[in-house]
Amino acid sequence: MNVRRAKSVLGSVILAPAALLAGIAGAPAAQAQPCPDIEVIFARGTGADPGLGFVGDAFVDALRSKVGGRSVGAYAVNYPAGFDFDKSAPAGAADAAGRVQWMADNCPATRLVLGGMSQGAGVIDLITVDPQPLGHYTPTPLPAHLSDHIAAIAVFGNPLRDVKGGGPLPAMSSTYGPRSIDMCALDDLFCSKGLSLPAHFAYVDNGMVAQAADFVAGKL
Template sequence: MGGIGAVAAAGLLGPGTASAHAESCPDVSVVFARGTAEPAGLGRVGQAFVDDLRGQLGGRSVGVAAVNYPASYDFLQSAPAGADDASAQIQATAARCPDTRIVVGGYSQGAAVVDLITGDPAATFGFGRPMPADVADHVAAVAVLGNPAGRIGRTLTTSSPLYGAKTIDLCNGADPVCSNGDDRPAHSAYVQSGLVSQAADFVAGRVASHAPAGTLVNASGTVG
């Protein structure tokens, strides 16, 4: 909503409504997609990522939302369903809370969900469901772990024009889900390997340097 529309809406809704709305928006909002067959919610890797990230964001308020999807072995049905839910949640947050820094994350099949909404559609097996380009301005960082697209060399850091520079895409050694290796236990060891913490470190840095989409930048290049 433009500045004039926002002022008009605030006047119609009454004093205090606009400020209450702003207070309901967290500084940071994390949307995370769990891995295949993990229980509904963030999953083990997602929860560890959120816990680590909270510890690095100091006094910033953090909202957390799990992608609501089957995470089943019917990958071609499950992952696109997750992409649709993740996209809807992210776009709703961007519209409702334009100053909130959004973090998008996923593990294993959840990483593929993130690929579908942030990657180049031509590089995601024809199932690309990219979000509108202006949503990228609201996303401070993307973190994916055990990304299946890595098996064909399609990491988000190299294949996503809008999100690549703000993405960390990690594969644990010879994890066969994201590489041509055969170390199956590696796929379950992202927390123990320290890669979850590495992802949280990266995201925290991006959040600290990200100017919200509604922030004005003056002619000198500094935030105004």
């Protein structure tokens, strides 16, 4: 796969409004009680095993070390994280949106943090970025009544930075921009004009996960 084809593939994320609404209507798996003070809702990257992914795990661990005695729960967005992005990404966006709605209904005092790596970053973009064309995709942001539940957003290796009309999440969301951090490693193949695949997997080692956790802790 050549570089431009690879970027095109990782940039191929689209959120169907019907899928989003379906996700909000459905109830994710029950949250253990009592409700945590903070919950991180994180979408793993393409091809990662179900769970938070290595970046998500490191981010949650770093955040827990920075919020004192407050409890931090974690929810792994339930989606395929596969290479058929036109199916995979909408499923992730619907599940993430559904989890936000469920937490707002059942744990209204819990502060929510949204996060994602690679395709997972695109999933989070698609429920937070303003509804404007990004390439040939149009995000559908979360309903306005959920905004106050979301304290911060942190994404890594975001492919929607590198599509026509795209850019870092803070510049693309009038609602969540000041609460967002969008980390793109130098020369990352998928979020910049760079050519480095190793850079795309370097967010823990290069300190950007810790930097994002500092930012998020400051919003909590």
